[in-house]
Amino acid sequence: MDKLIEKTSPFITSKFSTRRIMLDVIIALIPCIIAGVLFFGWGTLILVAVCSATAFISELLFTLIKNNKWNWEAVKNSSATDLSCIVTGILLALNLPASIIWAYDKEAMAFVPGSISFANIWMPMIGAVFAIVLVKMAFGGIGRNFANPALTARIFMVIAFGSVMGTVGTSNIIGLDAATSATWLSAGRDAAAVSSNWFNFLIGNKGAAAFGETSVIAILVGFIYLVIRKVIDPRLPLIIIGGVAVFAYLFDALPSGGSFVDMMLVVAGHILTGGLMLGAVFMATDYSSSPNTFLGSVIFGLGIALLVVLIRVFGSYPEGVSFAIVIMNIVVPLIDKYIYPRAFGRQKAVRGAK
Amino acid sequence: MPINFPGGVYPPNKKFTNKKYISELTPAAKVYIPVVQHVGKPAKICVKEGDYVKIGALLASADGAVSANIFSSVSGKVVGIENRQTSNGEVAHIVIENDFTDQTEFLPRLTNPTREEILKRIADCGIVGMGGAGFPTAAKLDVPKDDKIDTLIINGAECEPYITSDHRIMLEYPEQILKGAKYIATALNVSNIIIGVEDNKDDAIETLNKIINLKNYTDIKVVSLKTKYPQGAEKQLIYSLTKRVVPACELPFKVGVVVNNIHTALSVYYAVWEGQPLYRRVVTVSGGAVKNKGNYWVRLGTAYKDILNECKAVNLHENIKIIQDSIREKQAQIDKLSKSQSKQIKQLKSEIKNLKKELDYIKTAQCVMIVNGGPMMGEAAKSIEEAVTATTSSVLFLTRQEINNISPSQCINCRKCAVVCPMKLMPMFIDLACIAGDWENAKKYGAVDCILCGCCSYICPAKRDLVSSMKKSKRMIAKRGI
Ligand code: SF4
Ligand code: SF4
Numbered sequence: 001m002d003k004l005i006e007k008t009s010p011f012i013t014s015k016f017s018t019r020r021i022m023l024d025v026i027i028a029l030i031p032c033i034i035a036g037v038l039f040f041g042w043g044t045l046i047l048v049a050v051c052s053a054t055a056f057i058s059e060l061l062f063t064l065i066k067n068n069k070w071n072w073e074a075v076k077n078s079s080a081t082d083l084s085c086i087v088t089g090i091l092l093a094l095n096l097p098a099s100i101i102w103a104y105d106k107e108a109m110a111f112v113p114g115s116i117s118f119a120n121i122w123m124p125m126i127g128a129v130f131a132i133v134l135v136k137m138a139f140g141g142i143g144r145n146f147a148n149p150a151l152t153a154r155i156f157m158v159i160a161f162g163s164v165m166g167t168v169g170t171s172n173i174i175g176l177d178a179a180t181s182a183t184w185l186s187a188g189r190d191a192a193a194v195s196s197n198w199f200n201f202l203i204g205n206k207g208a209a210a211f212g213e214t215s216v217i218a219i220l221v222g223f224i225y226l227v228i229r230k231v232i233d234p235r236l237p238l239i240i241i242g243g244v245a246v247f248a249y250l251f252d253a254l255p256s257g258g259s260f261v262d263m264m265l266v267v268a269g270h271i272l273t274g275g276l277m278l279g280a281v282f283m284a285t286d287y288s289s290s291p292n293t294f295l296g297s298v299i300f301g302l303g304i305a306l307l308v309v310l311i312r313v314f315g316s317y318p319e320g321v322s323f324a325i326v327i328m329n330i331v332v333p334l335i336d337k338y339i340y341p342r343a344f345g346r347q348k349a350v351r352g353a354k
Numbered sequence: 355m356p357i358n359f360p361g362g363v364y365p366p367n368k369k370f371t372n373k374k375y376i377s378e379l380t381p382a383a384k385v386y387i388p389v390v391q392h393v394g395k396p397a398k399i400c401v402k403e404g405d406y407v408k409i410g411a412l413l414a415s416a417d418g419a420v421s422a423n424i425f426s427s428v429s430g431k432v433v434g435i436e437n438r439q440t441s442n443g444e445v446a447h448i449v450i451e452n453d454f455t456d457q458t459e460f461l462p463r464l465t466n467p468t469r470e471e472i473l474k475r476i477a478d479c480g481i482v483g484m485g486g487a488g489f490p491t492a493a494k495l496d497v498p499k500d501d502k503i504d505t506l507i508i509n510g511a512e513c514e515p516y517i518t519s520d521h522r523i524m525l526e527y528p529e530q531i532l533k534g535a536k537y538i539a540t541a542l543n544v545s546n547i548i549i550g551v552e553d554n555k556d557d558a559i560e561t562l563n564k565i566i567n568l569k570n571y572t573d574i575k576v577v578s579l580k581t582k583y584p585q586g587a588e589k590q591l592i593y594s595l596t597k598r599v600v601p602a603c604e605l606p607f608k609v610g611v612v613v614n615n616i617h618t619a620l621s622v623y624y625a626v627w628e629g630q631p632l633y634r635r636v637v638t639v640s641g642g643a644v645k646n647k648g649n650y651w652v653r654l655g656t657a658y659k660d661i662l663n664e665c666k667a668v669n670l671h672e673n674i675k676i677i678q679d680s681i682r683e684k685q686a687q688i689d690k691l692s693k694s695q696s697k698q699i700k701q702l703k704s705e706i707k708n709l710k711k712e713l714d715y716i717k718t719a720q721c722v723m724i725v726n727g728g729p730m731m732g733e734a735a736k737s738i739e740e741a742v743t744a745t746t747s748s749v750l751f752l753t754r755q756e757i758n759n760i761s762p763s764q765c766i767n768c769r770k771c772a773v774v775c776p777m778k779l780m781p782m783f784i785d786l787a788c789i790a791g792d793w794e795n796a797k798k799y800g801a802v803d804c805i806l807c808g809c810c811s812y813i814c815p816a817k818r819d820l821v822s823s824m825k826k827s828k829r830m831i832a833k834r835g836i
Contacts, residue, residue, distance in 0.1 A: 005723045005757070008822045010730040010808035012365060012515065013758040016815040018766050079764065143816075171757065205371040288767040292780065341778045343803035344360070345589060346601040 008106050018142070022083035028222035029282070036205050039128045040098035041114035044211050046094040047101050047124060054128035055089030056080055062137045067272045086141050090159075091150035091282060094212020094323070096124055096157070097274070100164055120132035123161050127153040144289045147329035151153035151283050151322045154210075163282050183207045184273040185318040191258060194272075201272045209319055213278040223281045232285040236297045240280040243305025244270055275321035276308065283322075289329040296335040303328045357550075359590040361776035362582045363809045364810075365730065366522070367554065368515040369638050374648040376522050379637075379664055385428050385655035386438060386447045387413060389767040391743035392482040393489050394420035397453035405432045408459040410631045413448050416477070422744075423480035427633040428452040439472065441726065441733040449669065450655070461629035463673070467533050472541040473628060479625035480632045480744075481643030485586065485615030486511055486727055486746040491622070493601045495541050497607045506539050507595055507613045510551040511579055511586030513709070514728025517748040519636040522649045524551070524558035527620055528565045532574060538614055539573070547574045549616075550595050554581040560828050583730060584807040588613050590776050602803050617747070638748035640667050642756050643721030652742050658724055659738045663751055668719040677713045681706055721758055724752040730808045760817045771810035771820060781810035781820045786822040793830050801827035 036044035059080040064070060075081075103117035104110075131153035136145045158165045184193055184206070200206050204215025213219075227234045246271035253263035270276070284290060284304055291300050304324045311320025390396045397414035401407060407426040414424040416429050430453040440448045464471055477492035497503055508531070512520040524531060534607065535547050551559050562576045579585050579594055590598045591613060598609040608615055614622075617635060624630040637652040645666040652661065684702050691699055703836040740748065771781040779800035787795035804824040811820045 004721075004735065005759075006736060007723070007734050007757075008819060008825065009725075009727075009732055010812050010821065011723065011725060011732070011734070011752065011757045011813065012729045013760070013817055014363065014365075014813050016770065016813060017760070017817070018763060018815045021768065021815055023768075065757070082763065084766070112583075141764055143765045267424075287769070292767070292769045292772060340780055340783070340799060341772070343602055343779055344593075344777045345600055345604070345801040346800075347801065 011303075018084070021231055022087050024231045024284070025087045026083065028089065028225045028231075029087075029094070031218035031221040032212045032215065032278070033090070035218040036094070036098065039204055039208075040211045041102075041116070043101035044093075044098050045116070046100075046116065046212075047096060048090055051093035051096075051124050051128045052086045052089030054125045055085040055132050057260045058129045058132040059085040059137060062133055068153060079141055081256050082142065085136075086133055088136065088149045089128055089214075091148075092131055092153050093124065094278065094282075095150060095154040095210040096127075097165060097209055098211040100124060113130070119154075119318040120161075120164055123157060123164065127157045130156050144145040145223040145288050145331070147326050148289050149282050150287045150336075151279075151326050151329075154322050155326060169221055176202055183209055183318065185312055186268050189252065189266060189269060189312075191262040191269070194269045198268075201269075206273065210275055210278070213275040216277055219277040219281055222256055226281070226285075232281075233294075233297070235294065236290065236301050238287055239282040239298055239301030240284055240304050241271060241276065243302045244276055244308055247306055247309035251309050254351065270309070270312070274312070274319045279304075279321040279325055283325050284328075289332060291332050291335045291339070293336070293339050293341060296332075296339045299335055299339075301329050302333060303331065355798035357409060357579045358575060358582070359585070359593045359776060361774050361778065361809065362584060362590075363764050363774050363812050364581075365515050365812060368640075369518050369521070369554075370516070371638055371647050371649055372518040372521050372555075374518070374522070374682075376421055376519075376526055376636055376649045376651060379650035379652045379656070379661065381452055381653050382656050383452050383658035384433070384448050384657075384807045385452065385653055386657055386739075387424060387427065387450065388440065388445045388447050388598050388741065388743055389414045389424055390436075390442075390445050391424065391488060391654065391745060392422045393487065394418070394422070395678050396446070397424045399435060399446065399448065401432050403432055403434055406430070407432060407450060408457040408756075410459045410461075410633055412631075415784055416480070416490070420490055422482050422492075422553070423631065424448075425480060425633045425654075426450055427655050429455050431459040432623055436813070438739065439736050441736055447655075449524055452773075461631070463629055464626050467537070467540070467626055469541050469543060472537050472622075475625050476541070476622060477624040479530060479621075480542070481618060481621050481625055482632070483615055484617035484743050484744060484747070486731065486745050486747060487588075488743075491614065491618055493541065494612065495538065496788060497542065497612065501607045503542050503544050503607055503612055504546060504610045506542055506544050506547045506549065507537065507591060507611055508535050508549040508616060508619055509588075509591055509613055510549055510555070510616045511591060512555070513552060513581070513583045513587075513614075514730050514732075514748075516640045516750055517638050517657060517728050519638045519649055519747050521555050521558055521614055523620055523636055524555070525561055527559045529569075530623040530627075531616060531619045532562070532565055532569070532571060533627065534621070535574065535614075536571070536628035537622050537626050538612075538619060542612055544612075545573045548595050549574065549576045550579050550585075550591055551576060552581045563828065570706075583809065584776060587776065587805055587807055589805070597706050606668055630709040632744055633747070635662075635742070635744060637742060639751075640748060641721070641725075642749040642753035643668050643719055643751035646773035648771055652746075654744060656740050657739055657741045658749055661742070662721075662738065662751060667721065667751070672761075674713065676761075677709050677718060681713070683711050684709075686819045721751040722754050723750075723752045725752060729757070730812065731806065735819070740781040743815060756762055758817065762818045763816045765814075765816050769813060770813045774809040776807060777805055778807060782818075784827055785818060785820050785823040788827045793827060793834055793836050797836055802831055804828065 063078040099111040100120050102111040104190040105112050131149035135149040135152045139145050208214040226232045248267045253266040307324035308320050398417050399414045406428045411426045418421050430451045433451045434449040437444045481491040483489045534685040634653050638646045684706050688702050725732040783799040784796050784801045
C-alpha cells in the first residue's frame, strides 16, 4: 500500500472549475461576436482576436515577471490559463466601436463601414493591457478587481481616444436597409423611431456605439445559456433591466408626455438600445465587482438602473451604462460591508404550533 | 411544499452497495478497541493485560455524564493496552486476541420496560449516536426538565454518497428499528415519532410503512425527503420535517425535538430486548479499491487492514509485476522475430496493448485514501492500522480517480459557496479572514455556526479548501474567546 493522502473533507468536488465557467462565458459571447461580424464586417472579429490575445499575453507576462520563473511549468501554472483574461479581452472588444478597425475616408470625412484598416489597432491593444495590468492584476488578479476591467478600460479609452471612440458604427453589411448613423439615444429618443424600426432594433441592425451591444437577440441567447449553465444568477440582469424600465418611464417617458403607447415605446427604446443589455448580462454580473448577497444585488442593480437613466436623460453624454456600472462597482465593498446574511438559526427561532 | 431546506448540493449518489444484503464480516484475529468512540470524556479502563473477556464484557466505564461505556467485541484475552494514532490524535486502545469461541456476556431482556429502565439500559449498553456524531444517547435523552419535547425524529436521510448501511438496516431490520424508536419515545415520554427518509430510498419507506400498517403503530410517521445533501444534518432535518429553526449554538430540544439515527434506534432495540451492549455495527465497505463492496456487521475495533483483507483489495502489487513481466516477455519475442513474420508481430503487439490497458486499470485502482464515514464529512485515516468505532458508518477505500486532487487557486468571488451553504454563511469571507488571521471577521461571517458539511468546498470552482479554514477559524475563535 502506498502512502495515504491526508486531507480535510470533503474529498469529492463538483465539476465546476474556474476555467469551465470562463469557457461558458466565452461560449455565451459567441452570438454577440457573430452579430458583430454580420452587421459591422469581419473587422470586428479581428478586434476580438487582437484584444483577447493582448489580454492573454499581458496576464501571462505579468505572472511570469512577478514570479520571475521562465519555464513551461510556470506558463502552465500562470493564472492566464484560467481563461478569464480572454473573457476580459472579448468583453473589451465588444465594447469598442466597430469603426476603430475601419478605414478613414479623408474626403468623405467618415469611416468606411465594413472596411478593414490597422491604423488604429494600437488603441484596443493599449486598452487590453490597461484592463489586465492596471485594473485586474495590480489589485491581486481574478476575484480581487474592484471594478469590471473591460468597462474601466473602455472608459479610459473614451477619455484618451475620444475622437475615435465617440464614433457610432453604422451597419448595412447584410443587405438590410442601412441604419442611421446615430444611435437612438443620441438622436432624440422619440417613440416613432422605435415603432417604425422595432425589428431592426431587436436583431441589431442599428447604429451602435459599441459593436457588441447591437443585437438584443444575440445577447439574450448568451444570457439564457449562462443561466442554464448556472454561471450567473438571472435575477441581477432582470433587476437592472426592470429598474431601467421603471426609471425611464418616470424620468423620460412621463415628462415628455404623449399617449400611453408612445410612453411604452420610449421605455422599450431605453431597454433595446445602447449598452444596457450587454452591460446587465455580461458586465454587471462580473463576480468580483458585484455584491455577494441577493439584497446587495438589488441595491446594486437598482443603483445602476437609476444612474443609467439619469445620465441618459439629464447628462451631456448620450449613453451611461459603463459609467453607471463602474460607479456602482466602487460602491460594492460598502454594500458588502453592511449587508451579509444572518446564519441559519440566528434569526428569531420559530417554534411550530403544538 | 417539498420537504426541503435552503442551500445544499447534489453530489453524485455512488450508492454501489444498496442492493447488497448485510452479512457478517469474519471477525479478525485481533481487535483494537479505542476508549473514545464518542464525543466527551474518554472512558476509564477497567481491565488489565491478561484478563479473559467475553463478547459484551465491560472494558472501560463511562467517566461522567457525557461519556460512554466501552465493551469487548470478541471473546479472548486482553493482550495489551496501547496508545495508537487515530485521525483524532493518540488514543488508548485495548487490544484483544480473538479465541473465536464467541462466548457472550449479555444483559437480561427487558420485557415491559419503564422510562427509567430504558434510560438506564441505554447508558449501561454504551449506546452513542451512530450517524457519525457519537454523542452519548443516554445524555441526549436526558433532557432538561423545562424543555418540553413533543417530537422524536429518527434520521434515515443518509445523504452522503457511497454509504448504504442505514438504507440496508431499514430494509432488513424494519421491525427492530420501529421497536427501538418506540423505546426511545418511551424514554422521552413523547408520542409523535417521525422517520425522515430521502426519496432515493423509496423501498425503505415502503418497507417501514408496511410494518407500521401491520402492527398499527399510529404514532409513527414515515416522511419522504428530497434527496439532497446535507438532508441528514440535524438542524436541516429538523427544519425540513417540522419547519422549526434551531437557534444558533443551541441543541434541538430547544424547539421540542430530539433526533436519533436509524442505527441508534436499532442498537437501542438490541440493548433493551436482547440485552446486547454496543459491540458491533453495520458498516458499508465501498470505494474503487475494494473488490467485495458491501454492507457488513463489523465488530468494533476491527482494523481497516483486516477489513481490506476480508473484502479483497483490487490492486495487488504482484499483479502489476506479473503483467509488467509478461509485457517485457512479449516485447522480447517481437524483437526476436524477423520482419517477415508480420502477422505474429501484429498479434503480439495487440496483446501488449491489452496488457498495458489492464495495467493502467490496475494502477488507477490503487487505494490512496481510506475514509471513515462519507466523502463529504468523513475523516481521512492516517494509516490502515486504524480501527472501526461506534460512529464508523462506512469505510471507503478510495482511488485517485475518485477523490479531488486539484490544487486550489484564487477565489473568483463567484459566491456559489454562499448560495449552497445550508447555514447561510459567507464561506469566502471566512476563508479570507482566516488567511489574514482576522478572527473577529471570521466570526462576523458565521464561522462558529458552520456545521462542516463541506457543501462550500464541494461547489467551489477554485477548489478552495474552505472547510479547513472553517475548522481553523472555529478553533481560533474558541481559543481566543472572541
Ligand atoms: S460554511 Fe460550513 S456550513 Fe456552510 S457550506 Fe461550508 S462547511 Fe457547510
Ligand atoms: S465558491 Fe470558491 S471561488 Fe466561489 S466565492 Fe466561494 S470560495 Fe470563492
